[in-house]
Amino acid sequence: MKALVYHGDHNIALEEKAKPVIEKTTDAIVKVVKTTICGTDSGIYKGKNPYMRDGITLGHEGVGIIEEVGDSVSQFKVGDKVIISCITSCGSCEYCKKQLYSHCKDGGWILGHMIDGVQAEYVRIPHADNSLYKIPDSIDDEVAVMISDILPTGHEIGVQYGEVKPGDAIAIVGAGPIGISVLLTAQFYSPAIIVVIDLDENRLEMAKQLGATHTLKPSDNLQEELAEIVGEEGVDVAIEAVGIPQTWDVCQKIVKPGGNIANVGVHGKKVDFEIQDLWIKNLTITTGLVNTNTIPMLMKAVSTNKLPVNKLITHHFKLSEMEKAYEVFLNASKEKAMKLIIDVD
Ligand SMILES: NC(=O)c1ccc[n+]([C@@H]2O[C@H](COP(=O)([O-])OP(=O)(O)OC[C@H]3O[C@@H](n4cnc5c(N)ncnc54)[C@H](O)[C@@H]3O)[C@@H](O)[C@H]2O)c1
Ligand SMILES: [Zn+2]
Ligand SMILES: [Zn+2]
Structure with missing residues (x-):
């Protein structure tokens, strides 16, 4: 065969x-x-x-x-x-x-x-x-x-572990098949704002068609642009769906106190964990394989x-x-x- x-x-x-x-x-x-x-x-x-x-x-x-x-x-x-x-x-x-x-x-x-x-x-x-x-x-x-x-991964490791709730503001970093699966299954739980972040215009366009309320491209101004959408404090849930240090970094910067970071990406390299800023935030950080x-x-x-x-x-x-x-x-x-x-x- x-x-x-x-x-x-x-x-x-x-x-x-x-x-x-x-x-x-x-x-x-x-x-x-x-x-x-x-x-x-x-x-x-x-x-x-x-x-x-x-x-x-x-x-x-x-x-x-x-x-x-x-x-x-x-x-x-x-x-x-x-x-x-x-x-x-x-x-x-x-x-x-x-x-x-x-x-x-x-x-x-x-x-x-x-x-x-x-x-x-x-x-x-x-x-x-x-x-x-x-x-x-x-x-x-x-x-x-x-x-x-892809659907169970997005749903279980992104949405369920991230504890997406009705009315939440969530950010999905990465709009590949996994990020899009997070986007689709997050809507079971009616978040109010879904921001999808990716470098790829086509994928952001698809995200918009499939329910993203906003899309952003990563840049030095990402946090300010996001603040205009969800407020200064950040999102209730940040979902990492790429698996590289840069996108982990985005997630730890944009989550608000009491929020969740759900890491879905498979990482091949170590990341910096900004515990000196995060210890005080009462966060729930999850990782896992589907x-x-x-x-x-x-x-x-x-x-x-x-x-x-x-x-x-x-x-x-x-x-x-x-x-x-x-x-x-x-x-x-x-x-x-x-x-x-x-x-x-
Ligand atoms: N935890 C699990 O059980 C599980 C299961 C399946 C897949 N995964 C992992 O999930 C991740 C995503 O999978 P996929 O199939 O969607 O991959 P993919 O490579 O198709 O998508 C990744 C997306 O990230 C975007 N991206 C790259 N750099 C970026 C940056 N700096 N900022 C924002 N976006 C950026 C790319 O443009 C792309 O759209 C991979 O790491 C994969 O191994 C995890
Ligand atoms: Zn797979
Ligand atoms: Zn067994």
Whole structure:
């Protein structure tokens, strides 16, 4: 089968690989129908995860059809169409019992990271019963791909951890697929002001169409410009959705006393934590890897078609064009790309 394989930073290739087989009775083999590329994959490409093993198939988001199940899989049968969660979880360890699936003792973010991922014709999913979700007919396959990672990440690590409440003024720093997912799911909780901050005009334009009340570009005057919108003290919730020191810095400057900073970005470098200014502010600062525990709720939300998730999809490619797809995604600003759909058939 064909798979997009990692060989170290700036070194990926579409290659022939053996089709995966059932290794444990809790596994399922899924025939991938649609997959996509994540900002995290660009991070891997750019060298943020140098410990990764040469030869791993990338990808942790997708939709597929069950091809084979191990003897202990009870919730799925051959032919079921499923969302593949970016997080694999056993459902029974200490962390899974707290719904902290991202820290599952026999799972977590392993797909396209520690074990072969979804950017391939077939993928082996460990702990299939707890790591896959059956797709009802009411959800379009391409919309379903957005539920593997980006929507739950934005919702759980941005909006829920940030404790967005009715009437809040919030700022989302970063308008990539994750920032936009924060924007969409924040609206479940009716914040009054949503300021989206990014360098990319196209992405800010999309943010406006999808519910941002204001957009700003980062500059030396950012704090003054923001103050004109939300007042001198800043925002109730600052959500970091980029993963670089500069954007962390923005978040710690713009949050008001009693507020929340929710860090969503994956950081490859340390940041300065301005504790000498922040200790007095009674802040709640959260970090985390998505648990995907809200996938069932998000599936209900998208099936009413009230969440315009399909607006995020800007490009389509075939698996055979995967290298080209990476090129486009890595030049997202120039290519006006947000989320790409890779058709595997
Ligand atoms: N915590 C989690 O569980 C989790 C899950 C998935 C992704 N992520 C991470 O979330 C982050 C965002 O993912 P994405 O797919 O949206 O990435 P992306 O690269 O598509 O988007 C990042 C956005 O940040 C903008 N940006 C860059 N520098 C900026 C600056 N100085 N100020 C403002 N905006 C700036 C870019 O223009 C871009 O629009 C990544 O770090 C990714 O690894 C975290
Ligand atoms: Zn991802
Ligand atoms: Zn577990």
